[in-house]
Amino acid sequence: MLRRIAPMFAVLLLICVAEGAGIPGRLGRAAAQQASPAASPPTACPATTAEANEALVRRYYDLAYNERNPTQADALLSDAFVRHDVAVPQQNEPGHADDIARLQVWLAAFPDLHVDIQELYVTSDTVVSYVTWRGTQDGPLPQWGAPATRRPMARESLVVWRVACGQLAENWIVQDNLTMLRQLGIITDDELTTVGTPTVATPTP
Numbered sequence: 001m002l003r004r005i006a007p008m009f010a011v012l013l014l015i016c017v018a019e020g021a022g023i024p025g026r027l028g029r030a031a032a033q034q035a036s037p038a039a040s041p042p043t044a045c046p047a048t049t050a051e052a053n054e055a056l057v058r059r060y061y062d063l064a065y066n067e068r069n070p071t072q073a074d075a076l077l078s079d080a081f082v083r084h085d086v087a088v089p090q091q092n093e094p095g096h097a098d099d100i101a102r103l104q105v106w107l108a109a110f111p112d113l114h115v116d117i118q119e120l121y122v123t124s125d126t127v128v129s130y131v132t133w134r135g136t137q138d139g140p141l142p143q144w145g146a147p148a149t150r151r152p153m154a155r156e157s158l159v160v161w162r163v164a165c166g167q168l169a170e171n172w173i174v175q176d177n178l179t180m181l182r183q184l185g186i187i188t189d190d191e192l193t194t195v196g197t198p199t200v201a202t203p204t205p
C-alpha cells in the first residue's frame with residue numbers, strides 16, 4: 001500500500017542525506033565519497049506519479065533479485081545511474097555496468113536470494129524502501145574474501161531511491177552487513193569480543 005512521507009519524516013530524511021557525513025553508515029558519508037552526477041540543463045521528461053515511482057522500485061527488486069534477472073532490470077536504471085554505498089562503492093563511471101556486476105555477485109553467492117519489501121515511503125521523486133534480504137550462501141563473497149558457508153542469512157536494508165524521467169537515477173544504501181556476517185560465521189562472536197579497544201582521537205581544544 002502506498003504510503004506518503006509525513007512532512008517531519010521528509011525533513012529528517014533530507015537532513016540525513018545532507019548532513020550525515022562523519023557517522024559510519026550514514027547516507028551523507030556515502031554521498032561525500034561518491035559525488036552525484038553534475039547537474040545538467042533540464043530536459044523534457046515524462047511526468048511520473050508517486051504510484052508509478054513505487055511500482056518502478058517494486059519492479060526493480062522483483063526483476064533483479066527475485067526473478068534473478070539483473071540484465072533485464074538495467075532498463076529501469078538511468079544511463080547516468082549512481083549508487084552511494086559505503087560497503088560496496090561504485091567502481092566505474094555512472095551507468096548500468098557496475099550495478100549489474102554487483103547484482104550478479106550477490107546472486108552467485110545466494111542462488112535462492114529473495115528480497116521482501118517491508119515498507120515503501122514515496123514522495124514526488126523519492127522512494128524509500130525498507131527491505132529484508134534472505135538466502136543461503138552457496139557461493140563465495142569476494143568482497144569479504146569468504147568461501148561458501150552453506151548457511152542462511154536474513155538482513156535488513158534501507159535504500160533511498162531518486163527517480164528522474166521515469167527511471168531510477170540514484171540511490172543511497174544503508175544495510176546491516178554485520179548481522180549477515182555473524183549469521184554466516186564469517187565474523188564470530190569470539191572475534192568481536194577480542195577485537196580490542198578502539199582508539200579514540202583526542203579532541204583539540
